[in-house]
Amino acid sequence: MTANALLQIILYFVVLLALAKPLGAWMARVYEGKSLFGLDRILGPVERLTYRLCGVRAGEEMDWKGYAFALLLFSVVSLIVLYLQQRVQQWLPLNPQQLGAVTPDSSFNTAASFTTNTNWQGYGGESTMSYLTQMAGLAVHNFGSAAAGMAVLVAFIRGLARRNAKTIGNFWVDLTRTHLYILLPLALVLALVLVSQGMVQTFSSYKTVPLVEATHDAGGKPVTEQVLAVGPVASQIAIKQLGTNGGGYYNVNSAHPFENPTPLSNFFEVLSILLIPAALCYTFGRMVGDTRQGWAVLAAMTLILLPLLALCYSAEQRGNPALDRLGVDQQSSASQPGGNMEGKEVRYGITNSTLWAATTTAASNGSVNSMHDSYTPLGGLVPLFLMQFSETIFGGVGSGLYGMLIFVIVAVFIAGLMVGRTPEYLGKKIESYEIKMASLVVLIMPLIVLLFTAIAVVVPPGLKGLANPGAHGFSEILYAFTSMGNNNGSAFAGLSANTPFYNVTGGIAMLFSRFWLAIPTLAIAGSLAKKKLVPAGPGTLPTHAPLFVVLLIGTVVLVGALTFFPALALGPIVEHLQMLAGGN
Amino acid sequence: MRELRPAILIFLVLTVLTGLIYPLVVTGIAQAVFPRQANGSLIVKGGLAVGSALIGQPFAGPRYFWGRPSATSPFPYDAANSSGSNLGPTNPDLIQRVKADVGRIRAAHPGKGPIPVDLVTTSASGLDPHISPAAAFYQVERVAAARGLAPAAVCQLVERHVEGRWLGLIGEPRVNVLELNLDLDR
Known part of the structure; x- marks a missing residue:
């Protein structure tokens, strides 16, 4: 690793972890209804007006079934609206490029994708979606699905923190407060910082500029202009x-x-990927009254991410041996990043491309700043493997941490089995109901991913979209269903996934993996909230200590590795061996 | 179903807040405070936009510095249709393409050593405005010969166009090909 690469990565994690506490504390205040240093005075009227307009009884709390029902209703409504928006965008305003209606299967896939916080994109944005669909459709879901995930997390935390309680909060209140006091203020500031770097923000139509030197298109026709x-x-x-x-x-x-546009915009964007997921760990610690519990979870996440990031970086920096043989210079030096630059931008080089690839798949973000499909086999294995940890290494906002807390329950249970004691977590007894629900959460994702991958590699419509032959083609399909089945959304983008087959199977995978995980999670929350507190005794496993962090890491890695190693062996690992052997 | 009313209405209210008011506020402030950036960082010459400082253009002639190969279709650097090649590292198509580019670049730069990797690999967007300083210096003698200039003068121009890392730390050193070529034409 070059000194600069190491410095950039250290700087990233220092800033990220330094921000976790202040932002985490702020979010805890939002969810506990405490004063927000003036922001609640400015936005309080908007909040109260929202409740009045929508008939929300903000003072009434819900039990877990009511909470889950509200979550589902909200998601169904947003799914339907987004589907219809795409189907009729040609008749709606703010469509200067006069883009037509999106096809039914693509509209379904995209609606499922954005409602489930996946943001898998089968379509090409600038050639498919009108300004209105992007802004008042897709971007609205970016807020809504994130806030819904955070609401479920907060309900789960309340389940852990409360005792002898029937209710776990009001979904509408959590949803609204997340929007007003967390997501909107952060997004407003970040958007303006990004514009200052050159990101565009305008309603005018596409701009045309002349080319300095004319070129020609694939058919040989001269091209003298560029449409921006x-x-x-x-x-x-x-x-x-x-x-x-x-x-x-x-x-x-x-x-x-x-x-x-710039390395600085890239820094802020990649920081934002893990910002809220990391800070929520602190929020969790604060809300259960023991911040060490939050730090322990955050430590486990970080310790899984770092070695995988290092693997991804070193595989990409080593480059493609086939290019070495052709007389291409892939050595990193003061005047070039070197390494495997296929599908990467010069301004990010290897360091910022791999930092992004690892963080975006650790979190269920799925945005990319380089093309993962063109990564070396081991470089591409890292994002794939990170998603296969059920998106619990940071994971989605809210959903990542509740996924991780489910693994905590499993780890506590395993530890309890080893010493023959009834397992407990934060003073709550973990009993058979919780373990049954946790097993559902842990097992459904691999089932969806592997089942759909198996189907896609044997039916013609699944194989038709492949862009790369051999083992890499298998990786493309495995990556697609891993990504959709974990609500990530990134892709080995060579796969032509905008087909009825991938749109429909993928849409189903995304809906299952989001709600089949959220509902058992809320069920556990409801069950835990009812329990009384067991005072900690000498036999209680301290869940904030390094020993437990190691146990948690072991549980997560073991479940992910055992489930997916055979599939990984068929894809990236075979391809790696082929690449080293020099064969294709 | 008494929750259906809040479900529909709250979705509407949030759509207005996050889908209309929020982007309008951002657009308003962006257009007032950062008008150049918010409208595509256009390079204006004599009152006319001649390109964007952020979007690369295709160059293939001997008188210009060449940028990176572009995978956009139907023509390279199509800024209305961004795309990477998505070719995997062992794909024979990738090897064939690089081989062809290596042959072309070798022929145009006799006597030079191994080719900097960014000159023969497509970027992620197909619109990368930059090449590495190594890739720019590699082309100095060819451009100088085609324009009848002293290589040292062209070399100096390239050096002026090298952008370093932010604070010497973040990102990678790079050269904006369009800006460099526009400067050459001046």
Whole structure:
């Protein structure tokens, strides 16, 4: 690793961890209804007006079933509206490029994708979606699905923190307060910072400029002009990064210079990927009355991410041996980043491309600033493997931490089995109901991913979209269903996934993996809230100590590795061996 | 179903807040405070936009510095249709393409050593405005010969166009190809 690469990565994690505490404390105040240093005085009237307009009884709390029902209703409504918006965009305003209706299967896939906080994109943004669809459709879901994930997390935390309680909060209140006091202020500031770096934000139509030197198209016709696709980009990108959404404005996401213009904009964007997921760990600690519990979880996440990031970086920096043989210089030096630059931008080089690839798949963000499909086999294995930890290494905003807390329950249970004691976590007894629900959460994702991958590799419509032959083609399909089945949204983008087969199977995978995980999670919350507190005794496993962090890491890695190693062996690992052997 | 009313209405209210008011506020402030950036960082010459400082253009002639190969279709650097090649590292198509580019670049730069990797690999966006300083210096003698200039003068121009890392730390050193070529034409 070059000294500069090491410095950039250290700087990233120092800033990230330094921000976790202040932002985490702020979010705890938001969810506990405490005063917010003046912001609640400014936005309080908006909040109360929202409740009055919508008939929300803010003082009434819900039990877990009511909470889950409200979550589902909200998601169904947003799914239907987004589907219809795409189908009729040609008749709606703010469509200067006169883009037509999106196809039914693509509209379904995209609606499912944005409602579930996945933001898998089968379509090319600048050539498919009108300004109105991007702004008042997709970007709205970037907020809504993120806030819904955070609401479920907060309900889960209340379940852990409360005793002898029937209720776990009011979904509408949590949803609204997340929007007003967390996501909107952060997104507004970030959007303006990004514009200052050159990200576009305009409602005017695409701009045309002359080419300095004419070129010709594939058919040999001369081309003398370049059409610059612009639009209200910054407002959408800010929330897409913060809300672990990842659905970009342009086809190539944050690799597009208008969606990520400078190294500094890249720093803020990649920081935003993990910002809220990391800070929520502190929020969790604060709300259960023991911040060490939050730090322990955050430590486990960071310790899994770092070695995988190092692997990704070193594989990409080593480059492609086939290019060495052709007389290409891939050595890193003061005047070039070197390494495997296929599908990467010069301004990010290897360091910032791999930092992004690892963080975006650790979190269920899924935005990209380089093309993962063109990574070396081991470099591409890292994002794939990070998603296969059920998106619990930071994970989605809210959903990542509740996924991780489910693994905590499993780890506590395993530890309890080892010493023959009834397992407990934060003073709550973990009993068979919780373990049954936790098993559902842990097992459904691999089932969806592997089942759909198996189907896709044997049916013609699944194989038709492949861009690369051999083992790499298998990786493309595995990556697609891993990404959708974990609500990530990034892709080995060579796969032509905008087909009825991938749109429908993927849409189903995304809906299952979001709600099949959220509902058992809320069920556990409801069950835990009812329990009384067991005082800690000498036999209680301290869940904030390094020993437990190691146990938690072991549990997460073991479940992920055992489930997916055979599939990884068929894809990236075979390809790696082929690449080293020099064969194709 | 008494929750259906809040579900629909709150979705509407949030759509207005996050889908209309928020982007309008951002657009308003952006257009007032950062008008150049918010509108595509256009390079204006004599009152006319001649390109964007952030979006690369295709160059293939001997008199210009060449940028990176672009995978956009139907023509390279199509800024309305961003795209990477998405070719995997062992794909024979990738190897064939690089081989062809290596042959072309070798022929145009006789006597030079191994080619900097960014000159023969497509960028993620297909619109990368930059090449590495190594890739720019590699082309100095060819451009100088085609324009009848002293290589040292062209070399100096390239040096002026090298952008360093932010604070010497973040990002990578790079050269904006369009800005360099526009400067050459001046």
